[in-house]
Amino acid sequence: MSSTAVQYAGALRHTGCTLSDLQHTADYLTDCAPLWDALCSPAVSAREKKAVLSRLPDFDAMGELKHFYLLLADKNRFALLPEIVRQFRLLELRDSGEGLCVFRCAREPDDESLRSLAKLLCARHSYCAVTFEIVQDDTLLGGFTAEIDGVTYDKSVRGQLRALAHDL
Secondary structure (H helix, E strand, C coil), X not given: CCHHHHHHHHHHHHCCCCHHHHHHHHHHHHHXXXXXXXXXCCCCCHHHHHHHHHCCCCXXXXXXXXXXXXXXXXXXXXXXXXXXXXXXXXXXXXHCCEEXXXXXXXXXXXXXXXXXXXXXXXXXXXXXXXXXEEEECHHHCCEEEEEECCEEEEEEHHHHHXXXXXXX
């Protein structure tokens, strides 16, 4: 996690920008590989990046987001955009009393298992609810890892094998 991304996300939230607007524009910029590469490239000047941005459809209608993207161009920080979007989402969840848990598993979990884990994580981290971001990871071999607020709970087969190797 980048503290710069957290600061940008916090400042952007104070402008009244919504997560859906930010996500929509960020997806537009990142989904076009040549555009994204140019915006992230240190070889492309800030002036050229601004010129490219100004030619995008509806760029003038973006309001505060327009100024935000121009600032990223000035500071050559477009590479932080995916992390800024993630931090923006985390801030919104926290304001509503929710936590975000990255749940890595070898196979798709059932709803009851997720409800039980959510209840445990809510109690342990003082949240009203937990939103799961599920990532399938075959390298775990079985079980799961859950990361929330910088804490990782490793209940995977791979983690147990590592612990066993360490003990031996």
